[in-house]
Amino acid sequence: MVVAAAAFAQDPRQIIEEVQRRSRSDSQRYEGTLEVVGAGNRIATKRWTFERIGSFGESKALLRFTAPAEVKGVALLIVNHPDRASDQWMWRPSIGRDQRIALQDRSTRFFGTDFSFEDLEERDVQQFNFKLLGDDNGQWKIESRPHKASQYTYSYLWVKKDNYTMVKVEAYSKSGLVRVIDYRDFELSGNIWTARTVEVNDIARKSRTTLKYDKLEYNLPLKEDDFTLQALRRS
């Protein structure tokens, strides 16, 4: 069985499909703690709650800041599509209005973190071309190129062979390396191997954001009604 898995897994698209299959869940919720370390070692700590319903390409997610106090209530609604980039709206209590995040603005950092708005999307495997580049240290190195509009021209993905988890991403634009994302501290949660720590390094800014997952749950009974623009305004 192991031999069979390794054999079919030489196709990079199948590897990524297997990554998605193994991490698929109907819903997810976690509380995230973010530590942003900027140039000059300025540190800012933020917290958010994240809820998702659906899975890759057909999911919706709602992210709400809970700390620090001045950003508490700021929320982001992400509606992912199988065939195109997501729709995103941000809600700021201070102005009492939702604002659509335009596609060309997705490379912007999300609220002072090193995640861009695009990094918060969940794109389906069908939106990329893949090429297997290497096979060492128990990991596959795969090149991924998006079909649709993206700030990234291509990315390198590292996938562990033993459990099909993504452990590292290097994302490049035309001008070079933009972000490095490291996935660490994997735990089996709801039968899904999940990185409990994600570190994003913004190369140009020399800053990094570390996201730690708390109270992670999968396959909760969430409702579609809680992932709409009205829900964003109610948050």
Add this chain to the structure above:
Amino acid sequence: MTAALFALMLAQNFDQRGFIEDQTLVYPQIAPNDSGNIVNQILLRWDASYQLTPWLKFSGSIDARADSHEQTERVWSLDVDDRSIKRPAFSLRRASATLHKGKFTAELGRQFIRWGKADILNPTDRFAPKDYLSSVVSSDFLGVVAARVTYESGSNTIDVVWQPLFTPSRIPLLNQRWTALPSEAQGIPIFDDGARYPGGSQYGARFNHIGAGYEASACFFDGYNNLPYFTATENISGVSVQRYYPKLRLYGADLAVPLPWFTVKTEGAYFTSTTPGADEYALYVIQLERQVKEWSFVGGYAGEIVTHSSGNPLEFAPDRGFARSFLGHASWTLDANRSLAFEAAVRLHGSVTKAEYSQAFGQHWRATAGITWIRGSETDFLGQYHRNSYGSLAIRYSF
């Protein structure tokens, strides 16, 4: 045990946030009706909400204020209608119940309703009176007592609002610098003779559609202008000025189209009135916006077309005052804690330019320093405030 469980339930469903802010405004120049150079104001704002059931949520917000320039009432009773000439010392900013069932959401009570898509001026935003008391060029929103029902189905949303109690915008005090009197009126005692508030209710509806490459709305409003016209009565001791609020009907629309290089947003409204002495006009905005790395740019033009002019000069209309302007905003996020922002409105005979630096310290503190520079002639809406350029420093503790 039961009490502990109840307390835990309360804690899980209760949410709150707020801040206390001290702001100092420094005016290098005195004005003919205001010799004060420094104004200090302190504001405590507390927002709380309680989710009683999955479909019912209560939200409340209160403000407590004090200032050094007699802009705030000295009476410490809770103000619930927010109609006073001065700011209430203690006011109920929001008190509403939100009911949610399926595709329907209803909010009842004092609440904030924002319409429109543009960022630099919103002609369709008619359920959003503002507080212009301490600065005409930088204002805060006031809540309104209303019932709002929203039906959302897929990419379409219908919003229906009924506002039974009128809430006016709060205008500058007659004896302070943001009431710019014409030179011929200087030296004449002017008395505030109160306001004639309309008794009828207001209502409006808005339809919003989200397409794959655009977002568009159409809206209708029937009610009253929350910005006043004035009647002036000459008497033996001076001139008495009374505010009144003309009928207003609005037909509006807005559109946002994200293009590959920037997003185009446009918003327009045509205003009619059956009140004698009120103008009929259209306001429109077209703006482009773009984010480039840590920079955010918004720029555009706000225009006005007057279809019927009554020739009544006695009105306070910042929305029209900012029209016929080129407007721009740029902000730069330096890092997670620091930001810079620039804003400008340029008319033919007047302009306002703002620059602001903001920095957070730790988890709770933020300091914001700014300069607002106003130039122009006295006949221009912005230019009439040319003595009111100011520097500001705000220290905020958020909790």
